[in-house]
Amino acid sequence: MTFSSAQIQDQVDAVMAIVGTGVLPPIVQAGHPVLRAEAAEFTGQLADAELAVLIEVMQKVMHAAPGVGLAAPQLGIGLQLAVLEDLYPVAETVADIRSREPLEFLAIINPRYTALGSETAAFYEGCLSMTGWQAVVERPARVQLDYTDAAGSARAAQYAGWQARIVQHETDHLGGILYIDKAHTRSLADGAEYAARWAQPGIELAQQGLRF
Structure with missing residues (x-):
């Protein structure tokens, strides 16, 4: 399935109609x-002003969720656009183990990432489109991101x-990839079980208890 300019415009119009109701x-x-x-x-399917409004709406939805990222498909819009931001307070021990540093707001268009080196890191992840679930995903620890910013500049x-x-x-x-596609499926836990048993900075207890 691919999305035409007309389909994308219809999807954006549907989102804006909801926003228009206040x-x-x-998600x-x-x-x-x-x-x-x-x-x-x-490729310019939206005018600059319309793109700016969509980015603003996505940021508000991300904050309200709350989350640290939101992609346009999560609002039903099949366009290569996402917003990122992580400015939440985090305990020092958690930040240290997870290498979690603040991330200022960023809108990325047509992004591509490339792993830098062979080091990986595995931690629990959630997703605003899979409410109430967490699973461990092993990912490259360092990446390069190539993208276009909201002003149309390559970054x-x-x-x-x-x-x-x-x-x-x-x-x-x-x-079209959800985190569960890359997860250790034996680690999958609903929100209550995760909070009660596995919500530590690392994943060692979950590895032992869930055998993955």
Whole structure:
């Protein structure tokens, strides 16, 4: 499935119609076909002003969730666009073990990431489109991200630790990939079980208890 310019415009119009009522659009959940389709490359399908409004809406939805990233397909829009931001307070021990540093707000268009080196890191992840579930995903610890910014300029940046995880998670969404596709499925836990048993900075207890 690919998305035409007309389809993308219809999807954006549907989101904006909801916004026009004074509420934020819902985040679509796993099982919605838009989450499993390759999002269309942005080639100017939206005017600059419309793109800016969409980015602003996505940021508000991400904050309200709350989350650290949101991809356009999560609002039902098949376009290669995502927003990232991680400025939440985190305990020092958690930040240290997970290499979690603050990430200022960033909108990325047509992103691609490339692993830098062979080092990987495995931690629990969740997704706003799989509400109430967590699973361990092993990902490259460092990546280079190539993307276009909201002004239309080509950018490249390197990310490590938790920032690299966010970059990969959101970019994967644009290829129709959910984190569960890359997860250790034996680690899958609902929110209550995760909070009660496995919500430590690392995954060692979960590895022992769930045998993965």
